[in-house]
Amino acid sequence: MSDTTHDGAVAVSAPPSPDGGLSPAELAAKYGLSVSGARPGLVEYIRQLWGRRHFILAFSQAKLTAQYSQAKLGQLWQVATPLLNALVYYFIFGLLLGTKEGIPQKVFVPFLVTGVFVFTFTQSSVMAGVRAISGNLGLVRALHFPRAALPVSFALQQLQQLLFSMIVLVTVAVAFGSFPAWSWLLVVPALALQFLFNTGLALAMARLGSKTPDLAQLMPFVLRTWMYASGVMFSIPAMLAEKNVPGWVTDVLQWNPAAVYMDLVRFAMIDGYGSEYLPPHVWAVAAGWAVLAAVAGFVYFWKAEERYGRG
Template identity: 80%
Template sequence: MSETTHDGGVAVSAPTSPDEGLTAAQLAAKYGLAVSGARPSLPDYVRQLWGRRHFILAFSSAKLTAQYSQAKLGQLWQVATPLLNAAVYFAIFGLILDAGRGMDKDVYIPFLVTGVFVFTFTQSSVMSGVRAISGNLGLVRALHFPRASLPVSFALQQLQQLLYSMIVLFAVAIAFGSYPDASWVLIVPVLVLQFCFNTGLALIFARAGAKTPDLAQLMPFVMRTWMYASGVMFSIPVFLADKPQWIANVLQWNPAAIYMDLMRFALIEEYGSQNLPDHVWAVAGGWAVLFAIGGFVYFWKAEERYGRG
């Protein structure tokens, strides 16, 4: 295309672009471009997370190995820490405060140790989850991967740690007269349900901790309160026998108490079904599904905001 200039010359103008007049959004759609770091759809996000499963496993195993690498006893602390906590609680609550009233010592000691180990699993998952994003900003900002990989890997790390601790838990149960039987098979579904619940909780607090890093300083107080309200050191029905029944029901139906009671029922021979709340398996499954799905969706909704600002 040409035109004559004022001095008689000929000027050639550029041809009109086929994209002239298109907005940025229209141009992006035309050429298949996407916003860098944009949140993928939920099905795509699930596929991306599954594609990183080997990274999640390797990352959780590496974190577990490095956790006590500076200590002389090394990985023995994975078992020694909750066992020492159980010993302290037994001295204070079992001997001084008689929190095991209504139970023989042969029942109360495995009851207490089981409660400490199982609650520690949830507590550690929450505490590591709240720092999953805020404590790994260098990794989040340097590499592109589904951010849910981090809290999921931390929850998996705590599961691996509990599995090591289960060896001691089995030894304690056997030492006090609870020998392996068919009920021990129930340990597997209990751990699966609790892991799903813990993972959802870790995802929720990972998003909250990414926005409010100070939450990590508050959580120890929250977890300590939750522990005392969940019957780790005492039997909720026995201790609340003189209180309105609804109080005992609320405390027994809280997820930490549910998973502890199910593990005690599976492991301890004399801890019968009369100690469990009604519909216990349905409640345990409901908590697991609600938090696993709800926590995952809640975390995914803020995917594009992690590591920014």
């Protein structure tokens, strides 16, 4: 199609486009285009995540190896750090403040070490989750993969670190008269449920931390408060019995997930820490917390999948 301008030149105009009247959404549908990095369906997302399972394992192992690569003692710090924390807590709470009331003398040290190690597992998973996306933006922006692989990998890293610490925990338990028994096998399902719970928390915190980096500065205070309320250094029922607090307060503190998982590992490994220290239906509560956190955390993270690493 052509036309003549006022100076006699011939102007040639393009033929009308067959797509001229279509909206961007209609154009995308017509030519089979999709948004880059669009969130897949939940089932497809799980399938993609399972397909990256080898990456998740390798990434967690690499992070674990690199964590103390600059320290002279290297991987020994995986065990030394929680053990030193336990020694500090024993000096302050066991000797100075006397929080071992209600717990047999020979039980208190393994009781305390177990509490510190098990709570550190959750604490480290939460902190790693907060930084999972915001601390790995280069990887997130460079490669296409299910972003949930990062917080899951960090939670797995903390599980592997706990398994190293279990060597010390076993040594402490035996040194104070708790020898291996069939009940020790209960540690496996207890830690498996705690891992599910921690993974759900890590996923939820990864989404929150991706948009609010300052959360990494706030969480240590939240986690410290949680630790003091979870009976890491004292027996919740024995301590509150002396304070004449309402029974529902004791129930709430005992049913909080950190206390539940600590109590299960203590019950499994420590002779003298019997069922009287456990809340009712403790295994059902542990499973309920694990499923709730894992499902809710995963769905909450998945819903923001297409926004990670942008802006």
